[in-house]
Amino acid sequence: MQTQCQIDSLQVIYQDEDLVAIHKPAALLVHRSPIDKHETQFAVQMTRDLINQEVFPVHRLDKATSGLLLFALNKDAARHLGEQFQTHTIQKTYHALVRGWTNDSGEIDKPLLYKKDKYGDRDKQEPSEAQEAFTAYRTLGQTTLDKPLGKFEQQRYSFLELKPKTGRKHQIRRHLNGISHPIIGDVSYGDRNHNHLFNDWRGYHRLYLAATSLTFSHPHTEQSMTIQAPLQNDFVQTLLALNLNCALNQIHD
Template identity: 85%
Template sequence: MQTQCQLDSLQILYQDESLVAIHKPAALLVHRSPIDKRETQFAVQLTRDLIGQDVFPVHRLDKATSGLLLFALNKDAARHLSVQFMDHSLQKSYIALVRGWTQDYGEIDKPLLYKKDKYGDRDKQEPTEAQEAFTAYHTLAQTTLDKPLGKFEQQRYSLLALSPKTGRKHQIRRHLNGISHPIIGDVNYGDRNHNHLFNDWRGYHRLYLAATALEFSHPLTEQRTCIQAPLQNDFVQTLNALNLECAMLKYFQTL
């Protein structure tokens, strides 16, 4: 069955005179970083080259996360959008595949300490106290996988829709790990045994977390604007293999 449009590479999702939205594939850095000095491709430069003009980052996605990434096309639009990210007045939507069966709905209200990158943030003055962090989620579907792991012959997984109100570093990944439902493929906060199981079973070395939508006030018209991003092909194929295709399609229909 043909599913929601599937993407493996960087593509333009939306563009007007003030902004451009792209699909960022997993494993692509947003911009140059001293953490990954060997990387030669970055979303900022690729988008600039694709549309033939400079772009201004207003937020970021982790290298391992795929999905919707928004850029401004001028400094005024960048300031307008940056304020919305800072005051949490826009709505961010994510989807994730996690270990275990989650509750139908949940709210994770747990402050997080700022996590410095070993190299990139070495000289920055960052908060020393935990910062407010809030993530709401609801369970789209639950499934089982008939593969042995440890003392269990069958494994349990959940597909979640997530709405982070704040935007702390690795917030969703840390929050889900904190409630014992880490994201599959998360090498920093996840369960390595389940990560290895999926790597061996599916052959995809990726984090099963994707940014799927942004709703915000347009910097030029002030009208509420919503942009969506489809899932990357490997994400879709794994959900299909877990019999989660219907839940995925229903999710995108209700965004």
């Protein structure tokens, strides 16, 4: 296991004979998609070229989300890891910067309607009822920003550690928006005014959500293992600008 304070590009974080874990930068697609026909770089191909070996995707990260992405290096490992993701036995940890001051901790237990992928799921039978969805969170830090917006002269923000127990599409983003604490930079579920404030102030056009840790059973040894990923540099610099230094030190505690 290897960790770093911050990172910018696609880099290998861990590799053995059965799997490889990388840091995926924000705005990089995992694989080709008809939705983004103009894109020419993809995590699957970049990882394959980097390690000179075929890789098998076993889960997804949204294009806008940065952080830990796991690939299998053979079909047996892909099957083993894929089953763990499907049965939600893999423990996933994310970190996010959100609008407002959240509680010290909380559990969001709110079913979500199925969201079909326009291309990948177009032939899939869509569930008629909302699906079970559960996300636990812990507040690592809170801060205020002295910038006027609307009728308020100061803005409040929180930095969260999140552990989704299920894997619904955009679950964390939808759950946080549902409790009125949308993620900064979320153009689909976030607050447009706060997004513009951060774009103008920081100059980073990104979603402040990162996948930072996975705990799972190794596909060959079946031993429990944890892989951790650092936050991307622009994410770190924004937290420092918000005086959330102490919160940063709690990541992976």
